[in-house]
Every structure is written in C-alpha cells, then in structure tokens.
Amino acid sequence: MIEPQETPVLDAKGVSKSFGAVLALRDASLRVRKGEIVALMGANGAGKSTFVKILTGVLRPDTGHVRIKGRDSQVGSPAEARRSGVVPVYQEPSLIPDLDVADNLRLGNTRAEPFRHWVAELGIPDLRMDDMIGRLPLATLRILDLARALAAEPDVLLLDEMTAALPTDLVERVLRVIRQQADAGRSVIYISHRFTEIAALCDNATVLRDGVTVGSVPIAPGIEERIVEMMLGADLSHTNAAPLSVKSRPSDLPRLRLRGIGAGPRLTDVSFDLHKGEVLGVVALEGQGQDELFDVLAGNLRATAGTVEIDGRPASFRHPADAIVAGLTFVPGNRSQALLMPRSVRENIALPLVAELRKWGIISKRDEDARVSAAIERLQIDTRAQGEVRRLSGGNQQKVTIARWVAKGVQTLLLFDPTRGIDIRTKRQIYTLVRDLANKGAAVLFYTSELAEVRLACDRAVVIFNGRVVAMVEAADADEPTLLRAAYGLTEKAPV
Amino acid sequence: MTVTDTPPRARIGRFMAANPLVPLILLLIALLGLLEAMNPGIINRLWLANAIKIAIPLAMLAACQTLTMLTGGIDLSAGTAATIAAYVTATLSPLIGVPAAVAVAVACAALIGLVNGFGVAICRVHPLIMTLGTGLIATGCLLVYQRFVISTGTHIPDFLVWLGTGRTVGLPNGLVLFIPFAVLLIWGQRRTGFGRLLYALGSNENAARLSGVRGWQVYLSLYSLSGIIAGITGLLYLGLVKTPSLSLALPLDLPSVAAAVVGGTSIFGGRGGYAGTIVGALILTVLTTMLTLLHMPEGARRILFGLIILAVTALYIRLTDRT
Structure with missing residues (x-):
C-alpha cells in the first residue's frame, strides 16, 4: 500500500557510538515510512537503548546520520528531535511527581485540549488536571505520557515497552489508538518484548544484534522463529559448551517453595521449588518482574500475593535481616548497592557477621581472620590492591559481594546477574564456586541476563515473562534459542 | 618538605593516605613551633598542662560529633546536653546529694540523646534538623527548670573540681578520665x-x-551514647569553669564539629576516626592561643579562625584523599 520509492519519514544509517572502550553500536540503521509501524528488536545488550537515545537526540552518534523527512537532522537535543517530529514515550514515566497534571503539560508546552481528548480515548475518563502526578498509579502515568506525545501530533512516535505495566483493557485501547494513528499517516517505532502484540500491530521488524542492524523483515504469521534466529545470530554452535554438571535432584522437601508470588505491577504470579544442592537459573527479559522477585526473597520488598515456604515452613520477611536469619542471602545486581566502597575488603566481607544486635560487642579477631581469609582464598580475591574496595577491579568487587555470604555460611544464595560486566576468567570462577556451594548442600537461585550461562552454571532454569513463570527448562535443553523463545513468551507451557 | 620530582611526591601522598594522622601531627608540631617563635619561652610544662586541660572537654564533645559523623549524621544538641548536665548537677547537689545529682544529670543528657535517636532512627528526620530541634527544646526546658528550682545556691562537687582543674605531677587530672575514654x-x-x-x-x-x-x-544507640558522652563532658567542664550558667558549654558546640572535621572525619560518613579528632581538638586549642596572642580585635580573630579551619581542612583532604 506504500510506494517503496517514497522518502522514508525517518532514515538512520550507519550509526555507531562508543562509550570509552565499549562499542555500543557499530552499524545500526532503521527506516520508517509514512504510516508504518516498525518493531525494533534485539536481545539484551544488542544496543537497542543506545540506538533509541540517538534517534531521540539524547546522544549524538559518532558516525552515521539520522534523516527525518529527508532532511539531514543533526539531532542534538531531545527538544530538537521533538521539533523535527520524533516524539518518544520512554519506559520510565517522564512527568514530574511534585507537580500536578496541568503544570506538567505547561512545562512541556502541551496543549490541554488534545491531551484531554487522548486521555479519554485511551481509557482514563476521570483524570483531573489538578491531580498530583506523584499520587497517580504507574499505569495511568504511562497513559498520560502517551497522551502527551499524541497531543504533540508527531510524525514519528517512538514507544518503548508501552504496554508493560498496563492492565489488559488498557493494552487493548492503546493498541487500537496506535493502529488508528498509523492509518492516519503517522509512523511508529514500537519496542516490545511481546511477540503477540508485535504480530498484531506491526508491519515490519528491524533486528539489532551486537550493535549492528542484521535485517528487517515484514511481519507475517510464523515470523517469530525467524526473528529469534536473527537476534541470536548464526554462531550459536560455539556456545554449546558441555554443561558443568547435571545432577539428579533429591526428591525431599524443597529448601524454598514459592507459590503465586506477586509484588508491584510487574511481578504477578511466580511459583517454583528450589531444592538443596540445586542451582536454579532464572531467565527473563528486562523488567519482567525478576527484580521484584529477588527483592521479595531478600526481604527488601513485601510480596502482595502468594506464599514463601522455607524447608516446609511459611516465611515472610519485613527486613533483609529476617531473610538472612532464614538463610536467604542476596547478592544484588548492582555492586555499588552491596559494597561499602570506602572501606576495606575485610570490613566488607565481615559486615554480616556484626549485623545482629548480639554481635555488637568485641569482635573475635581470630574468628574473623579465619572466616575472612578462608572466603578470600575460596573466591581467589586479588587483594594486592589492599585497602579500599573501590580500588578493586569490577570482578574482584563482585567476588567480595559473594565472599561476604561465604564467610557467613551459605544456605540459600540469591544471585542477581552476578557475572554482568566482568571478565571471562572471573565468570568461570564464579560458576565453579556456585557449583561447589551447591554440592555442599546450598541451594542457589541464579538470575542471569546472559542466556549462555544457564548451561554452564545451572541445573535447570525457570523462565519468567510478564510477571509469571512461562517455562521450566532442564540445563541439557537450555540452548539459547529455546530460552529466548520462552523468554519472549512464545512457548507457553504449563508452569511446573 | 618540598619535593621536586613526582615519584617521591606520589609516595608521600600514598603514605599520607595510609597514615592520615601523620600530617595532622606535623601540623600540630608546626603550629607549636610558630607559637614558640611568636612568643619565645611560652611553651613550658605549665602551658602544656593548661592547653591539654582546655582541650579535653573540647575533644570529648567532639567525640559526639565524630561518632555521629561516621554515620553521616551530626549532633548539634551535644553542647546543650552538656550544659544541662552541668547545671542540673550544680543545682541538685545541695538538695539530693552529689551521686544522685550526677545520676539525674547524666540521665537528662541521655534522654536528649534518646529523643534524637528516636527522631533519626524511627521518624527518619535528618540528624542536623533533629538535633538542632532537640537542642532548642532542651534549652527551653532548662530555662523553665531554672525558674522553678528554688534557688538554694549551687554546689560544685569537689571531685569534679579536682578532675577539671587539678594537676598531679604537672599533668592535668582530667587525663584520668580522658585517657581511658579515648x-x-x-x-x-x-x-x-x-x-x-x-x-x-x-x-x-x-x-x-x-x-x-x-x-x-x-x-537509636548511637545518639543515646552521644547524649551520655555530652553529659559527662558537661560534668567535667563544670569542674573546669566552676560557675554553672545557662550557656556553659554552648560555645563548644561548633568548635567540636570543627575539631572532628579538622581531624579528618568526613561529614558525609564512612571515613575518619577519634584519634584524628583528638589531634584536631589540640590544633584548635593551639590556634586559639595563637590568635589571642596576636592582640587582634575579636572580629578579626574570628575571621582568621574561620579561614584557618577552612584552609586546614581543604589541605588535609588534598593530602590524604588519593583516588
């Protein structure tokens, strides 16, 4: 229905961007024609978010160009991008919480009339202009963001995970409005993890892998498999290394039993069992509720639904200290969240040993020395950079966060992406350590954003999509295509 | 100490970073040298004993600041708690006896600390605001107390005078309390x-x-402890000054913060320690003596004092912070 020779509304070509030594984008391109909805897809770390920032003027590309309506737009700032007709709706609401709706509109120079029209159209009829943004629920905020973008009458609407955190009835309305926009001649760049929406809504999909646009395909029935292949690339055979160990699980009482856990808008219904001696992987695309799941288990967040049982006894935590007493110890994904950067390796490792009120007295130097040096040795932490933890390399810092719990004694270890951003040698050491701990009777829950790690480190993996468990995969079957398909919700099986 | 090429300077930097006390002690010695040069013969045993005697209450009140600053907090009510403890001791001693008076005095100071702790720990009020607030409230309570307590005269317990002003073999008796404390x-x-x-x-x-x-x-424990330390400081200071007043230890409030900061404790928390604070308190005491000897008008003296504190702190951070 669209003439192919027509000038595209948005044409990005040969875009590259590096941050220091890290090349985030090498050769990204994207073409969007008038009235077209294009899905922009890519696995974790493919460079999607960098590309989006370049398209919306937040970042300048190192090389390449972005043309909007045929004009070479050196997009320099978000405001410039907006004027040229590209209007984004990001995953995080971009409204100011301490102002009311009307003030937020004034700040963004949004006209109230069209905004009101779109808010009603999108299914929020009872919004008052003097409602404080900070008091509105997340789903409403996302709708307001979208309504604001629509009121700006954009040529290109960029939607990042627009339907995440929305209830189903709102999702339907949003999708209908987007379709209408496209029929009226506007273009849409649609970023989503949900294949069903992409299949229902989009005309084309452009796929990024390792910072390169690897192709663009029209959406047709059965195209999901093709897209997954494109996201993974052809060199998959290399990563099929032999799994470290696959052992039979004991059939006794599980160490940890979750039933119907829900918390916040993202985590809705997660159930699984974790046994002693087992390393259970958790696989999920970004923002599918895994952060909340780990926070609930660590005692950092209260669950709003479901039950947790430890060794058959129901448990609920008001504070991380409760979880630690119950044997659940948590290594967060962000090292800076876990470490006392200006303090020594010793103080960091020994911290949980003095946390309880009855341990506030004199520290037994002998006991502390023994535990700390055993943990340092076990994890092979390079302590040549004596002194402050902030001077250690990322890998060594990560080891310190784990060593802390090794020194305390591990029963159930919750690892959230423990190998992100560290070198391959350290990664291997961490796999070995995790296996070793499991062999000695620990239970380990291991979230990883690197799919290849599941085979290397885990016995099986639970796949979470949209806040619920969609698959349970044995390590032997956990090749990347299987996991990625499951993570995109393409193989809905009955949860185990 | 002038170094021409970089490697020795880097080595000195590393050494200073590893031993943050060394530059402080060097500074203290330099100040003493300067003082002696300004006024030859001033530094003798008597002067030293006197300086230490004056520095002890400051160093003890600065312990409140050091401990709370380690967590990123501060205790601006410490001076008030000390004053209240001193005033209560002096006025109650004739009525209920010295031991009971001292117990009530320290309990009052502890109560101020407990309220601070409650506000900071449970209500999550910023320590600066919380301790400022309780300090003002406690000052008000002291005024009310002063009007209600029948003026039976004041009595300063003998052991406090001995502790605050006495000397044994040339050394101030305050050290009997201070050395174990430190x-x-x-x-x-x-x-x-x-x-x-x-x-x-x-x-x-x-x-x-x-x-x-x-x-x-x-x-909760920290701010209560800080209150107790402030109370004990008030008792010692009472023995030193020997006249209870409604603003006894208040002039020590901000110098106690300065002593901790000059001594290398970070106001943002996590770094520093009490050893530095002690040296910081000595530095401030020597500085005060020097400025008094300069025969400057009060205004100029205060301006200079403030400038020196800023300069010393800035220099110290540059010397020891190697990132």
Missing part, C-alpha cells in the same frame, strides 16, 4: 561490632541493610 573509643570504633556498623552505615546505608543491619537499632 582508648576505649579508638579501640571500639574498629574492634567492636557497633563501631564497624557506624562506618558501614556511613559508607552505604543500603548495603548495610542488605547485609542484615537494622539501621534504627544503631541510630
């Missing part, structure tokens, strides 16, 4: 669980929480 604190900040937790909370409160530390327990 040793306990310096040892305790590193080698007790409680001490470690102060540094942990000041470095990264969230990390401490994830490691199982219940912050409110620490804050």
Whole structure:
C-alpha cells in the first residue's frame, strides 16, 4: 500500500557510538515510512537503548546520520528531535511527581485540549488536571505520557515497552489508538518484548544484534522463529559448551517453595521449588518482574500475593535481616548497592557477621581472620590492591559481594546477574564456586541476563515473562534459542 | 618538605593516605613551633598542662560529633546536653546529694540523646534538623527548670573540681578520665561490632541493610551514647569553669564539629576516626592561643579562625584523599 520509492519519514544509517572502550553500536540503521509501524528488536545488550537515545537526540552518534523527512537532522537535543517530529514515550514515566497534571503539560508546552481528548480515548475518563502526578498509579502515568506525545501530533512516535505495566483493557485501547494513528499517516517505532502484540500491530521488524542492524523483515504469521534466529545470530554452535554438571535432584522437601508470588505491577504470579544442592537459573527479559522477585526473597520488598515456604515452613520477611536469619542471602545486581566502597575488603566481607544486635560487642579477631581469609582464598580475591574496595577491579568487587555470604555460611544464595560486566576468567570462577556451594548442600537461585550461562552454571532454569513463570527448562535443553523463545513468551507451557 | 620530582611526591601522598594522622601531627608540631617563635619561652610544662586541660572537654564533645559523623549524621544538641548536665548537677547537689545529682544529670543528657535517636532512627528526620530541634527544646526546658528550682545556691562537687582543674605531677587530672575514654573509643570504633556498623552505615546505608543491619537499632544507640558522652563532658567542664550558667558549654558546640572535621572525619560518613579528632581538638586549642596572642580585635580573630579551619581542612583532604 506504500510506494517503496517514497522518502522514508525517518532514515538512520550507519550509526555507531562508543562509550570509552565499549562499542555500543557499530552499524545500526532503521527506516520508517509514512504510516508504518516498525518493531525494533534485539536481545539484551544488542544496543537497542543506545540506538533509541540517538534517534531521540539524547546522544549524538559518532558516525552515521539520522534523516527525518529527508532532511539531514543533526539531532542534538531531545527538544530538537521533538521539533523535527520524533516524539518518544520512554519506559520510565517522564512527568514530574511534585507537580500536578496541568503544570506538567505547561512545562512541556502541551496543549490541554488534545491531551484531554487522548486521555479519554485511551481509557482514563476521570483524570483531573489538578491531580498530583506523584499520587497517580504507574499505569495511568504511562497513559498520560502517551497522551502527551499524541497531543504533540508527531510524525514519528517512538514507544518503548508501552504496554508493560498496563492492565489488559488498557493494552487493548492503546493498541487500537496506535493502529488508528498509523492509518492516519503517522509512523511508529514500537519496542516490545511481546511477540503477540508485535504480530498484531506491526508491519515490519528491524533486528539489532551486537550493535549492528542484521535485517528487517515484514511481519507475517510464523515470523517469530525467524526473528529469534536473527537476534541470536548464526554462531550459536560455539556456545554449546558441555554443561558443568547435571545432577539428579533429591526428591525431599524443597529448601524454598514459592507459590503465586506477586509484588508491584510487574511481578504477578511466580511459583517454583528450589531444592538443596540445586542451582536454579532464572531467565527473563528486562523488567519482567525478576527484580521484584529477588527483592521479595531478600526481604527488601513485601510480596502482595502468594506464599514463601522455607524447608516446609511459611516465611515472610519485613527486613533483609529476617531473610538472612532464614538463610536467604542476596547478592544484588548492582555492586555499588552491596559494597561499602570506602572501606576495606575485610570490613566488607565481615559486615554480616556484626549485623545482629548480639554481635555488637568485641569482635573475635581470630574468628574473623579465619572466616575472612578462608572466603578470600575460596573466591581467589586479588587483594594486592589492599585497602579500599573501590580500588578493586569490577570482578574482584563482585567476588567480595559473594565472599561476604561465604564467610557467613551459605544456605540459600540469591544471585542477581552476578557475572554482568566482568571478565571471562572471573565468570568461570564464579560458576565453579556456585557449583561447589551447591554440592555442599546450598541451594542457589541464579538470575542471569546472559542466556549462555544457564548451561554452564545451572541445573535447570525457570523462565519468567510478564510477571509469571512461562517455562521450566532442564540445563541439557537450555540452548539459547529455546530460552529466548520462552523468554519472549512464545512457548507457553504449563508452569511446573 | 618540598619535593621536586613526582615519584617521591606520589609516595608521600600514598603514605599520607595510609597514615592520615601523620600530617595532622606535623601540623600540630608546626603550629607549636610558630607559637614558640611568636612568643619565645611560652611553651613550658605549665602551658602544656593548661592547653591539654582546655582541650579535653573540647575533644570529648567532639567525640559526639565524630561518632555521629561516621554515620553521616551530626549532633548539634551535644553542647546543650552538656550544659544541662552541668547545671542540673550544680543545682541538685545541695538538695539530693552529689551521686544522685550526677545520676539525674547524666540521665537528662541521655534522654536528649534518646529523643534524637528516636527522631533519626524511627521518624527518619535528618540528624542536623533533629538535633538542632532537640537542642532548642532542651534549652527551653532548662530555662523553665531554672525558674522553678528554688534557688538554694549551687554546689560544685569537689571531685569534679579536682578532675577539671587539678594537676598531679604537672599533668592535668582530667587525663584520668580522658585517657581511658579515648582508648576505649579508638579501640571500639574498629574492634567492636557497633563501631564497624557506624562506618558501614556511613559508607552505604543500603548495603548495610542488605547485609542484615537494622539501621534504627544503631541510630537509636548511637545518639543515646552521644547524649551520655555530652553529659559527662558537661560534668567535667563544670569542674573546669566552676560557675554553672545557662550557656556553659554552648560555645563548644561548633568548635567540636570543627575539631572532628579538622581531624579528618568526613561529614558525609564512612571515613575518619577519634584519634584524628583528638589531634584536631589540640590544633584548635593551639590556634586559639595563637590568635589571642596576636592582640587582634575579636572580629578579626574570628575571621582568621574561620579561614584557618577552612584552609586546614581543604589541605588535609588534598593530602590524604588519593583516588
């Protein structure tokens, strides 16, 4: 229905961007024609978010160009991008919480009339202009963001995970409005993890892998498999290394039993069992509720639904200290969240040993020395950079966060992406350590954003999509295509 | 100390960073040298004993600031708590006897600390605001107390006078209290669980929480302890000044913060310690003497004092912070 020779509304070509030594984008391109909805897809770390920032003027590309309506737009700032007709709706609401709706509109120079029209159209009829943004629920905020973008009458609407955190009835309305926009001649760049929406809504999909646009395909029935292949690339055979160990699980009482856990808008219904001696992987695309799941288990967040049982006894935590007493110890994904950067390796490792009120007295130097040096040795932490933890390399810092719990004694270890951003040698050491701990009777829950790690480190993996468990995969079957398909919700099986 | 090529300078930098006390002590010695040059013969045993005597209450009140600053807090009510303890002791001693008066006095100071702890730990009020507030409230209470207590005269217990002003073999008797106090604190900040937790909370409160530390327990204990230390300081200061007043230890409030900061404790928490604070208190005492000797008008003296504190702190951070 669209003439192919027509000038595209948005044409990005040969875009590259590096941050220091890290090349985030090498050769990204994207073409969007008038009235077209294009899905922009890519696995974790493919460079999607960098590309989006370049398209919306937040970042300048190192090389390449972005043309909007045929004009070479050196997009320099978000405001410039907006004027040229590209209007984004990001995953995080971009409204100011301490102002009311009307003030937020004034700040963004949004006209109230069209905004009101779109808010009603999108299914929020009872919004008052003097409602404080900070008091509105997340789903409403996302709708307001979208309504604001629509009121700006954009040529290109960029939607990042627009339907995440929305209830189903709102999702339907949003999708209908987007379709209408496209029929009226506007273009849409649609970023989503949900294949069903992409299949229902989009005309084309452009796929990024390792910072390169690897192709663009029209959406047709059965195209999901093709897209997954494109996201993974052809060199998959290399990563099929032999799994470290696959052992039979004991059939006794599980160490940890979750039933119907829900918390916040993202985590809705997660159930699984974790046994002693087992390393259970958790696989999920970004923002599918895994952060909340780990926070609930660590005692950092209260669950709003479901039950947790430890060794058959129901448990609920008001504070991380409760979880630690119950044997659940948590290594967060962000090292800076876990470490006392200006303090020594010793103080960091020994911290949980003095946390309880009855341990506030004199520290037994002998006991502390023994535990700390055993943990340092076990994890092979390079302590040549004596002194402050902030001077250690990322890998060594990560080891310190784990060593802390090794020194305390591990029963159930919750690892959230423990190998992100560290070198391959350290990664291997961490796999070995995790296996070793499991062999000695620990239970380990291991979230990883690197799919290849599941085979290397885990016995099986639970796949979470949209806040619920969609698959349970044995390590032997956990090749990347299987996991990625499951993570995109393409193989809905009955949860185990 | 002038170094021409970079490697020795880098080495000195590393050495200073590893031993943050060394530049402080060097500065103290330099100031003493300067003082002696300005006024030859001034530094003798009597002068030294006197300086130490004056520095002790300042160093003790600065302990309140050091401990709370390690967690990123501050205790601006310490001077008030000290004043109240002193005033209560002096007025109650004739009525209920010295031991009971001292007990009530320290309990009052502890109560101020407990209220601070409650506000900081449970209500999550910023320590600056909380301790400022309780300080003002407590000052008000002291005024009310002063009007209600029948003026039976004041009595300053003899042992406090002995402790505050007395000398034995040329050394101030205050050291009998101060040396064990300082040793306990310096040892305790590193080698007790409680001490470690102060540094942990000041470095990264969230990390401490994830490691199982219940912050409110620490804050509640910390501010109560700070109140008690302030109360004991008030008693000692009463013995030194020998006249109770409604603003006895208030002039020590801000110098006690300055002593901790000059002594290398970071106001943002996580770094520093009491040993530095002691040297900081000595430096401030020597500086005050020097400025008094300059025969300057009060205004100029204060301006100079403020400028020197800023300069010393800036220089010290440059010397010891190697990132």
